[in-house]
Amino acid sequence: MHFLRYHAVVFVVAAHLAFMPLSIAGVVLNIANSTVQEGSGGFVDVFIRSDGTDFLSDFSFDFRIEALNGGVRQLRFTSPQSDQQLNRANYVFAGGSIKRDGDALFGISPSSVGSVGTSFSGYLHDSFIGNDSVAPFANSSTGVLLDSQEKLLVRLDLTLALGLLSPRAGDQFRVSLASSPVTAFLDPNLSPLSFTSNVGIVQITAVPEPSSLSLFLVVAIFGTARFVFGAKNAQTQSIGKRMS
Numbered sequence: 289m290h291f292l293r294y295h296a297v298v299f300v301v302a303a304h305l306a307f308m309p310l311s312i313a314g315v316v317l318n319i320a321n322s323t324v325q326e327g328s329g330g331f332v333d334v335f336i337r338s339d340g341t342d343f344l345s346d347f348s349f350d351f352r353i354e355a356l357n358g359g360v361r362q363l364r365f366t367s368p369q370s371d372q373q374l375n376r377a378n379y380v381f382a383g384g385s386i387k388r389d390g391d392a393l394f395g396i397s398p399s400s401v402g403s404v405g406t407s408f409s410g411y412l413h414d415s416f417i418g419n420d421s422v423a424p425f426a427n428s429s430t431g432v433l434l435d436s437q438e439k440l441l442v443r444l445d446l447t448l449a450l451g452l453l454s455p456r457a458g459d460q461f462r463v464s465l466a467s468s469p470v471t472a473f474l475d476p477n478l479s480p481l482s483f484t485s486n487v488g489i490v491q492i493t494a495v496p497e498p499s500s501l502s503l504f505l506v507v508a509i510f511g512t513a514r515f516v517f518g519a520k521n522a523q524t525q526s527i528g529k530r531m532s
Contacts (some may be wrong), residue, residue: 319488343431348419364413367404368447384423457494
């Protein structure tokens with residue numbers, strides 16, 4: 289079972305998708321909306337839950353980014369990804385992850401969740417393909433329970449293109465899960481679970497203007513100085529009255 293899971297899972301997934309019906313119950317992915325400031329990076333969190341009760345043992349995904357309204361400026365997946373989710377308590381395989389912990393029994397070393405590439409659209413770094421499996425001694429026979437409570441599936445790191453392709457305030461991008469042969473969610477028997485997913489929207493926001501920030505600092509400093517001066521003046525008057 290472990291040999292299939294870690295060394296030939298792509299072929300097993302393909303066979304199931306071609307010849308077997310999907311399960312009635314399934315998993316639901318929630319791609320969160322996000323904001324990214326001009327000139328900086330950001331991230332989008334993707335959560336997973338079940339519309340009933342399911343057990344998840346393996347998953348693979350194919351996420352894409354594209355500009356809304358036919359825009360030419362580009363928001364991209366950071367390459368390589370940081371895989372921040374692997375060390376978070378709410379990660380779906382927090383109790384044991386092949387990508388994070390490896391598998392000494394089969395000589396599998398810890399490795400990155402996936403790789404960033406370019407999809408058929410030619411949009412640079414617009415595709416992130418990855419996968420993970422539950423560790424062999426962490427619920428390997430039963431998988432991880434999924435219910436109505438969301439768990440973190442992946443944190444997608446984002447970066448802005450440079451130069452003329454750099455996004456501007458007001459630009460919007462959508463992050464979606466591609467229904468490609470790569471995308472699959474498997475139970476402990478390596479049977480595919482049905483899945484649904486929303487589309488996450490990333491909004492590019494403007495950097496606060498330095499003039500506004502400077503004005504705020506000046507007002508704050510003036511207010512503080514006025515308060516201190518007033519306090520000292522009141523103290524001086526009080527001492528003067530006592531002396532008289």
